[in-house]
Amino acid sequence: MTLAIDVAGLNKHFGARHVVKDLNLQIGRGEIFGFLGPNGSGKTTSIRMLCGLLTPDSGHGQCLGFDLLREHREIKRRTGYMTQKFSFWDDLSIRENLDFFARLYQLPQRRRQVDAALERLGLCSRASQLAGTLSGGWKQRLALAACMLHEPELLLLDEPTAGVDPSARRDFWEELHRLAASGISVLVSTHYMDEAERCHKLAYIAWGQLLAQGSAASIIAGQALHTWQVSGAALNREMARLQHLPGVEQTVIFGSALHVSGRNEALLSASLQAACAQDQLTLQRIPTGLEDVFIHLMQSITDQTQGITDWTQRAPDQPAEATDGR
Amino acid sequence: MAAERFSWTRWWAIVLKEFLQLRRDRLTFAMIIGLPIVQMALFGYAINTDPRNLPTYVVSGDHSEFSRRLVSALQTSSYFRVEGTLPDAASADRMLRGGQAVFVLHIPPDFSRQLVRGEQPALLLDTDASDPLAPGMALAALNPIVEQVSRETLAGPLSALAPQPAPFSVMVHRLYNPENNTQYNVVPGLMGVVLTLTMVMMTGLAMTRERERGTMENLLATPVRPLEVISGKIIPYVAIGMVQSTIILLAAHWVFHVPFVGSVLAVYLVALLFIAANLTVGITLSSLAGNQLQAMQLTIFYFLPSILLSGFMFPFRGMPGWAQVIGEVLPLTHFNRLIRGILLKGSHWGELWPDIWPLLLFTVLLMGLAVTFYRRTLD
Numbered sequence: 001m002t003l004a005i006d007v008a009g010l011n012k013h014f015g016a017r018h019v020v021k022d023l024n025l026q027i028g029r030g031e032i033f034g035f036l037g038p039n040g041s042g043k044t045t046s047i048r049m050l051c052g053l054l055t056p057d058s059g060h061g062q063c064l065g066f067d068l069l070r071e072h073r074e075i076k077r078r079t080g081y082m083t084q085k086f087s088f089w090d091d092l093s094i095r096e097n098l099d100f101f102a103r104l105y106q107l108p109q110r111r112r113q114v115d116a117a118l119e120r121l122g123l124c125s126r127a128s129q130l131a132g133t134l135s136g137g138w139k140q141r142l143a144l145a146a147c148m149l150h151e152p153e154l155l156l157l158d159e160p161t162a163g164v165d166p167s168a169r170r171d172f173w174e175e176l177h178r179l180a181a182s183g184i185s186v187l188v189s190t191h192y193m194d195e196a197e198r199c200h201k202l203a204y205i206a207w208g209q210l211l212a213q214g215s216a217a218s219i220i221a222g223q224a225l226h227t228w229q230v231s232g233a234a235l236n237r238e239m240a241r242l243q244h245l246p247g248v249e250q251t252v253i254f255g256s257a258l259h260v261s262g263r264n265e266a267l268l269s270a271s272l273q274a275a276c277a278q279d280q281l282t283l284q285r286i287p288t289g290l291e292d293v294f295i296h297l298m299q300s301i302t303d304q305t306q307g308i309t310d311w312t313q314r315a316p317d318q319p320a321e322a323t324d325g326r
Numbered sequence: 327m328a329a330e331r332f333s334w335t336r337w338w339a340i341v342l343k344e345f346l347q348l349r350r351d352r353l354t355f356a357m358i359i360g361l362p363i364v365q366m367a368l369f370g371y372a373i374n375t376d377p378r379n380l381p382t383y384v385v386s387g388d389h390s391e392f393s394r395r396l397v398s399a400l401q402t403s404s405y406f407r408v409e410g411t412l413p414d415a416a417s418a419d420r421m422l423r424g425g426q427a428v429f430v431l432h433i434p435p436d437f438s439r440q441l442v443r444g445e446q447p448a449l450l451l452d453t454d455a456s457d458p459l460a461p462g463m464a465l466a467a468l469n470p471i472v473e474q475v476s477r478e479t480l481a482g483p484l485s486a487l488a489p490q491p492a493p494f495s496v497m498v499h500r501l502y503n504p505e506n507n508t509q510y511n512v513v514p515g516l517m518g519v520v521l522t523l524t525m526v527m528m529t530g531l532a533m534t535r536e537r538e539r540g541t542m543e544n545l546l547a548t549p550v551r552p553l554e555v556i557s558g559k560i561i562p563y564v565a566i567g568m569v570q571s572t573i574i575l576l577a578a579h580w581v582f583h584v585p586f587v588g589s590v591l592a593v594y595l596v597a598l599l600f601i602a603a604n605l606t607v608g609i610t611l612s613s614l615a616g617n618q619l620q621a622m623q624l625t626i627f628y629f630l631p632s633i634l635l636s637g638f639m640f641p642f643r644g645m646p647g648w649a650q651v652i653g654e655v656l657p658l659t660h661f662n663r664l665i666r667g668i669l670l671k672g673s674h675w676g677e678l679w680p681d682i683w684p685l686l687l688f689t690v691l692l693m694g695l696a697v698t699f700y701r702r703t704l705d
Contacts, residue, residue, distance in 0.1 A: 053547060076547060079547075083544060087540040087544040092346055096343070099339075103336065104549065105548065106336065
């Protein structure tokens with residue numbers, strides 16, 4: 001399979017902040033690639049570097065076969081980029097926005113193409129409505145339609161479904177899968193686990209570092225976590241207690257149940273069985289989910305980088321009291 | 327490389343978009359038409375560099391025919407408005423300090439007696455020179471008035487005391503504006519001021535608005551080139567500038583009766599060049615400013631020297647050399663000379679050229695600067 005995106009060692013600094021660290025990314029053609037990570041983890045910066053909006057400080061790679069640093073005009077021509085915030089012109093109508101983009105990409109038979117796009121959107125009757133008056137879901141559909149107008153080979157979507165209702169999100173993902181089936185590659189960042197599971201491949205990024213990359217199954221397998229679901233009364237209190245048991249690495253409340261995970265299967269199993277028997281809790285072995293894995297990834301990176309990133313927390317040997325007086 | 331060429335389609339996309347947005351922005355549109363009209367009405371009628379009817383008081387110790395004639399001659403000159411007489415120098419001082427009087431004429435008690443005796447007595451005219459421009463024209467008119475009065479009063483046996491005419495005379499021709507009509511100078515100058523303000527401000531906001539609304543990110547992700555964006559954004563304002571020029575020219579002709587000696591074509595071509603120069607300033611400021619507020623501040627920063635150093639308000643030749651150098655850089659300086667030259671003097675192209683090439687040079691340099699400063703990325 002040829003790669004739509006193949007970059008290595010991308011770095012980006014904003015002042016003293018190292019926002020993206022040695023990003024390596026391989027995305028195949030016709031693949032829906034999910035980009036996950038907490039807010040401020042460098043997802044948007046990475047996407048902007050891929051479409052030429054930001055210049056990487058170092059690194060190299062290609063996008064659709066064009067050099068990332070030298071040929072970004074060619075990349076822009078073949079890429080559709082949907083910004084996180086709606087960035088079409090509020091004071092232009094839907095049709096005018098599409099017309100504007102069609103002209104910018106020098107589309108032949110512009111009028112016919114715009115009409116077709118309006119038809120697909122189901123917005124023919126509202127074509128003259130100002131874009132600023134659209135609801136969130138419609139704005140998102142307009143943005144997707146506009147960045148699809150020039151039939152790009154690669155779509156870069158930055159949190160396209162933030163603030164969009166579930167049914168519109170479902171429609172949106174069906175559309176993405178249709179596009180991918182027709183050979184378009186999609187890089188989409190999201191915070192939703194259900195969306196992550198719909199992606200062919202995933203990457204998880206936190207504090208600018210790519211922590212895992214691959215299919216959902218391989219990312220889950222890679223962390224080698226074993227998970228049990230604990231249910232019963234007073235889960236909050238139980239969580240505090242279970243956390244300190246041998247073999248327990250992570251406890252997360254999911255609705256009315258507690259997910260307890262750890263890498264040492266035997267140790268964890270023994271600890272939990274003893275604890276649950278004592279407190280009359282129901283214990284059930286479950287397959288480790290994506291969310292368990294991501295929380296685990298987050299924790300591991302937090303533990304590693306705490307000394308560097310967490311400025312508010314002083315090292316114990318520092319005389320914090322001296323500066324506070326008294 | 328084909329992709330690197332200027333594309334008229336993309337350029338036209340920008341032009342159309344700007345026109346559409348401008349049409350939707352009613353307030354801006356109203357300002358474009360309203361601003362020249364309001365400024366014309368305000369400044370055209372208000373600014374007068376030839377102030378008349380300045381309040382004048384007389385402290386007179388001498389009630390002779392001479393003093394009566396002098397006072398009435400001052401009054402009829404229309405520069406002085408004699409408000410009344412004051413008893414003593416102390417009250418005159420109070421009036422000057424309080425600003426009620428611009429002039430106080432002191433006539434000493436035995437003025438006419440000394441005059442008749444040929445002792446060449448002196449009259450004293452106190453004036454409030456805290457604003458040196460205000461009494462200027464009146465003072466220039468004073469000596470001829472005094473001469474006239476002396477000749478009329480010192481007739482018959484006293485004619486020996488009358489001033490002798492100078493052995494030669496100087497004829498003054500006030501060319502291009504014989505009546506010294508301020509409006510002939512101010513109204514064409516206003517054209518440049520209005521164009522500078524609207525053109526620089528509108529385009530100054532043009533690029534920062536895209537950045538503030540987040541639409542710049544979208545624009546940068548498309549293949550559109552800096553020159554296409556910049557020149558495309560400028561075009562609608564050229565049209566606006568031409569509309570404003572027309573409004574001002576019509577008002578100059580019909581309302582203020584400013585002479586229109588030169589060619590209409592020349593006026594429009596010169597206006598076009600001046601508009602282009604200002605738009606490149608605006609676009610450059612727009613590329614420099616981070617947000618619309620900064621763009622506004624930069625506009626004011628550019629606008630003030632344009633008004634004060636261009637010869638619109640104060641005589642260009644009155645400025646020291648270094649200030650003239652600054653003035654020569656500003657497009658408004660050259661436009662003021664050009665428009666006054668065409669309207670009042672009927673200058674032809676050869677005479678206009680010395681002020682046209684600086685405008686051309688300025689426009690080309692600033693355009694280059696704007697394209698250089700245009701941020702191609704979000705870095």
